[in-house]
Amino acid sequence: MYALFEGNKQIGDPFPTEKEVWEAALIEGLVSDVPVADEGRLVPAGYHVERIDEAFEPRPGWKLPREIS
Structure with a gap:
């Protein structure tokens, strides 16, 4: 499994x-x-995808932001 951090x-x-x-x-x-392997990541600083061994519930009520300021 993988998750956004x-x-x-x-x-x-x-997922x-x-x-x-x-x-x-x-x-x-x-x-x-x-992201494309040869182009690098296109995410804001501090965000990454990581493999996880067990699933954790996201923070209650948390939603991905629609915009990055």
């Missing part, structure tokens, strides 16, 4: 693949494009 805190639901995490972030407007 802000720093060291999981902020999104887990079976890293690709699905990026797609969810794209749909929510967090990224403008999914």
Whole structure:
């Protein structure tokens, strides 16, 4: 399973693949494009996708931001 993290805190639901995490972030407007191996990541500083061994519930009421300021 993979999930989106802000720093060291999981902020999104887990997905079976890293690709699905990026797609969810794209749909929510967090990224403008999914990462391409040779182009690097297109996410705001502090955000990353990480493999997880067990799923944790995201913070109650937390939603991905629609815009990054």
